[in-house]
Amino acid sequence: MHxxxxxxxxxxIEGVLFLSALFSIFVTIGIxxxxxxxxxxxxxxxxxxxxxxxxxxxPLFDEKHFGILPLFAGTFLTTIxxxxxxxxxxxxxxxxxxxxxxxxxxxxxxxALEVLAAVxxxxxxxxxxLFVTPILQKIIPGLSGFxxxxxxxxxxxxxxxxxxxxxxxxxHAVPMGLREGAYALGATKFQxxxxxxxxxxxxxxAASFIxxxxxxxxxxxxxxxxxxxxxRLTLNPLVPLETITAYIVQVSLGDTxxxxxxxxxxxxxxxxxxxxxFVLNIVSYWLRKxxxxxxx
Amino acid sequence: xxxxxxxLIAIFAVFMSIKLHAAQVIKIDGSSTVYxxxxxxxxxxxxxxxxxxxxxxxxxGTGGGFKKLCNGETDISNASRPIKPSEVELCKKKGIxxxxxxxxxxxxxxxxxPKNNWVDYLTVKExxxxxxxxxxxxxxxxxxxxxxxPDKEIxxxxxxxxxxxxxxxxxxxxxxxxxSRGDFTSSEDDNVLVQGIATDSLALGFFGVAYYxxxxxxxxxxxIDDQNDSNGKGPILPEYDNVxxxxxxxxxxxxxIYVNKKSADKPEIQRFIDFYMKNxxxxxxxxxxxxxxxxxxxxxxKRFEKRITGSVFGGHGSQVGVKIxxxxxRE
Numbered sequence: 001m002h003x004x005x006x007x008x009x010x011x012x013i014e015g016v017l018f019l020s021a022l023f024s025i026f027v028t029i030g031i032x033x034x035x036x037x038x039x040x041x042x043x044x045x046x047x048x049x050x051x052x053x054x055x056x057x058x059p060l061f062d063e064k065h066f067g068i069l070p071l072f073a074g075t076f077l078t079t080i081x082x083x084x085x086x087x088x089x090x091x092x093x094x095x096x097x098x099x100x101x102x103x104x105x106x107x108x109x110x111x112a113l114e115v116l117a118a119v120x121x122x123x124x125x126x127x128x129x130l131f132v133t134p135i136l137q138k139i140i141p142g143l144s145g146f147x148x149x150x151x152x153x154x155x156x157x158x159x160x161x162x163x164x165x166x167x168x169x170x171x172h173a174v175p176m177g178l179r180e181g182a183y184a185l186g187a188t189k190f191q192x193x194x195x196x197x198x199x200x201x202x203x204x205x206a207a208s209f210i211x212x213x214x215x216x217x218x219x220x221x222x223x224x225x226x227x228x229x230x231x232r233l234t235l236n237p238l239v240p241l242e243t244i245t246a247y248i249v250q251v252s253l254g255d256t257x258x259x260x261x262x263x264x265x266x267x268x269x270x271x272x273x274x275x276x277x278f279v280l281n282i283v284s285y286w287l288r289k290x291x292x293x294x295x296x
Numbered sequence: 297x298x299x300x301x302x303x304l305i306a307i308f309a310v311f312m313s314i315k316l317h318a319a320q321v322i323k324i325d326g327s328s329t330v331y332x333x334x335x336x337x338x339x340x341x342x343x344x345x346x347x348x349x350x351x352x353x354x355x356x357g358t359g360g361g362f363k364k365l366c367n368g369e370t371d372i373s374n375a376s377r378p379i380k381p382s383e384v385e386l387c388k389k390k391g392i393x394x395x396x397x398x399x400x401x402x403x404x405x406x407x408x409x410p411k412n413n414w415v416d417y418l419t420v421k422e423x424x425x426x427x428x429x430x431x432x433x434x435x436x437x438x439x440x441x442x443x444x445x446p447d448k449e450i451x452x453x454x455x456x457x458x459x460x461x462x463x464x465x466x467x468x469x470x471x472x473x474x475x476s477r478g479d480f481t482s483s484e485d486d487n488v489l490v491q492g493i494a495t496d497s498l499a500l501g502f503f504g505v506a507y508y509x510x511x512x513x514x515x516x517x518x519x520i521d522d523q524n525d526s527n528g529k530g531p532i533l534p535e536y537d538n539v540x541x542x543x544x545x546x547x548x549x550x551x552x553i554y555v556n557k558k559s560a561d562k563p564e565i566q567r568f569i570d571f572y573m574k575n576x577x578x579x580x581x582x583x584x585x586x587x588x589x590x591x592x593x594x595x596x597x598k599r600f601e602k603r604i605t606g607s608v609f610g611g612h613g614s615q616v617g618v619k620i621x622x623x624x625x626r627e
Contacts, residue, residue: 055433056432056433056478056479057478058432058477058478058479060457060478060482061429061457061475061476061477061478062429062472062474062475062476062478063429063432063477063478064478065478129491133495134495137495142497144451144492144495144496144498144499145491145492145493145494145495145496145499146481146492146495146496228481228492229481229482229483229488230451230452230479230480230481230482231479232479239449239451240451240481240492240496250482250483253484
């Protein structure tokens with residue numbers, strides 16, 4: 001009797017755990033399904049060729065064009081700028097923290113770095129608009145008040161801790177024996193860091209890069225506040241433009257009735273974004289598997 | 297256990313009593329152009345009522361406001377243009393009647409960055425050339441508007457497509473309501489536009505003149521020439537006298553509040569409208585608008601008391617060149 005009760009209890013616990021795991025899967029499936037469904041509705045009205053090749057995006061106006069390219073260009077440009085800031089700074093600070101810094105310094109600085117990642121992005125947005133842009137305008141006189149450069153840089157600052165922290169974890173996991181072996185062969189500290197530790201931790205570092213890129217592509221508030229709201233097919237970082245995420249915010253803030261084509265553009269834009277981040281995640285997974293060095 | 301139940305009940309009772317006290321709420325939404333006046337009136341009104349009546353004022357744009365009014369979600373809707381046929385239809389469907397009350401006169405200001413030293417004035421024709429749908433992607437440089445202007449990009453900013461300002465501007469300049477190019481920075485939030493124009497030396501934009509009044513030092517006001525000498529010669533600025541006289545054409549217009557007829561029977565709404573009509577003139581001046589003549593406010597209140605529903609504009613939406621005298625004759 002007691003044993004049977006125990007058995008039932010175990011099954012219940014197992015069931016609850018299973019359902020919790022299932023729940024997140026169902027939510028994911030639900031989101032993807034809604035995205036697919038609404039996007040399908042969208043492409044009933046707009047040809048996919050227009051969507052991918054038209055160079056204008058003006059679904060809210062009389063003269064409607066549904067070319068996603070200007071929004072893609074905006075997202076691409078701000079992401080490139082962010083990555084150009086985050087990758088070098090993130091990687092260099094990771095190398096310093098892992099190879100050069102004392103253990104005490106490391107334990108003090110790492111949480112501080114991670115706090116940067118916890119600042120709400122809306123704060124970063126106004127930081128870009130009201131602080132970074134005016135400073136940049138003093139250096140570059142032709143810079144518009146809304147532009148890609150300033151939110152790109154601030155976004156880079158935001159993702160630096162992600163890159164630094166994850167890369168540092170990967171480097172820290174490289175076995176001490178490898179470093180000692182290199183030292184025994186007469187390598188300098190920098191040679192050990194650059195030629196032994198970084199290659200050994202490459203899969204982890206690459207994964208952190210991809211995660212950073214994926215974060216930059218999906219970032220919303222910073223670009224919605226500081227990059228402007230004008231879809232524009234350009235790679236000039238000095239003029240106002242609009243990213244995919246900023247467009248979604250713009251439409252959602254206005255008063256767009258459900259079921260209209262303007263409403264469906266939200267999902268088409270969201271779907272494009274989803275595809276990009278999905279591909280990035282797969283690449284990151286593949287990189288990790290392919291280049292993973294296993295040390296026993 | 298018993299103690300905690302008692303304290304729970306006590307907390308609940310306190311909340312209930314707070315709720316009962318705060319029961320009177322006036323819900324207002326709509327145009328961001330009318331917002332400064334209504335918000336100023338609402339603040340003074342709440343002070344005068346010692347906080348017994350709460351007034352919330354949203355800014356979802358004239359179009360957004362009408363959608364909410366016709367859905368019965370709000371008591372009053374701010375509107376920077378008269379109601380449109382599609383909205384008349386929507387209200388009819390939901391069985392909502394509304395009382396239209398003009399509250400002030402507003403000019404739409406055309407603005408450039410203070411560093412812009414070439415724009416001296418713009419004609420209505422030039423504005424049309426910039427903003428019409430055909431200009432999309434084609435008119436992108438200042439020297440395409442006037443050859444003597446620099447060969448530099450023009451960065452356009454304008455009120456969002458849900459705003460009455462956008463509707464009126466397109467009607468007055470392009471000649472067709474809700475029709476313009478789409479490649480400009482558009483926002484329902486006028487502060488975003490102020491920020492954009494104030495920090496971009498190549499900017500040109502439009503929004504309600506009140507937001508210019510708040511940000512005079514950061515913006516350059518551009519005079520407008522409608523090339524019609526009968527209402528004033530040459531380029532004209534949206535200053536008080538020009539708007540009252542009807543000289544700042546075609547970019548000045550009356551702005552309104554629309555009251556849900558069902559709400560009009562509530563005593564707090566009656567008190568609010570009474571307060572609005574008595575103080576709206578003074579307050580609209582304070583926040584940068586042009587007050588209507590005193591008689592207009594009296595007529596407005598009468599209209600409310602008699603519960604005259606519908607629009608004096610016949611539900612056709614924006615009309616260009618309406619003068620205050622004309623508006624009064626229609627009352």
